[in-house]
Amino acid sequence: MVIIMSQRxxxxxxxxxxxxxxxxxxxxxxESAENSFPKAARNKGMETRPASRHxxxxxxxxxxxSPRGWRPNLQKREKMTDKPKWSVEVKAMKRISRASPKPQSxxxxxxxxNVAGGTGWLYGxxxxxxxxxPDGFYLLPRKMLLNWSLYMxxxxxxxxxxxxxxxxxxxxxxRDDEMSLVExxxxxxxxxxxxxxxxxxxxxIIDEKE
Numbered sequence: 001m002v003i004i005m006s007q008r009x010x011x012x013x014x015x016x017x018x019x020x021x022x023x024x025x026x027x028x029x030x031e032s033a034e035n036s037f038p039k040a041a042r043n044k045g046m047e048t049r050p051a052s053r054h055x056x057x058x059x060x061x062x063x064x065x066s067p068r069g070w071r072p073n074l075q076k077r078e079k080m081t082d083k084p085k086w087s088v089e090v091k092a093m094k095r096i097s098r099a100s101p102k103p104q105s106x107x108x109x110x111x112x113x114n115v116a117g118g119t120g121w122l123y124g125x126x127x128x129x130x131x132x133x134p135d136g137f138y139l140l141p142r143k144m145l146l147n148w149s150l151y152m153x154x155x156x157x158x159x160x161x162x163x164x165x166x167x168x169x170x171x172x173x174x175r176d177d178e179m180s181l182v183e184x185x186x187x188x189x190x191x192x193x194x195x196x197x198x199x200x201x202x203x204x205i206i207d208e209k210e
Contacts, residue, residue, distance in 0.1 A: 033092035033132045034062060040137055040202035041065055060124025061087040089126040097162040105133040107181040110149045117176030122146045131184065139200040148190055153180045
């Protein structure tokens, strides 16, 4: 496990080298969230494994998750290869702007286009976006978040200041990306209204003893 986590930290820092918008604070926040999520998942009866480098970079998947201790039902002719798995991308709490004093979880940055102008993580392959809040992770269904964001965000209104990006289209200076800020609680309320239940939530594990 130490080797895996060291590799993941290395991958995040490689992203920092290729993306000047990322700084040491962003890297540490990302590393912390990706270290915390497997522990939170395990406490909820799930096992996780890191995604491949291709899956991380191209498909926007950080982990694969499945029920711990799952065994095939021979009467249903299930096989071990049929083991249910869900792809997850972990999103750490983010600052609104570089000048913001600390990360926050009220507003979620959603990405329509990446830094090179390609499709952003909203269009990735992850089933869930594990969004970090101070005490845990909300598992937001990515497709539902995508459709809701497309409806809620006024992408025709362009802004150049991240503080003005709430439900508007924001592109960073000298970048080809497109992002917007959406209120997390607004999406959680929409999910409850549509599904009649709450989004899955994995509490963080503090001072866990292995």
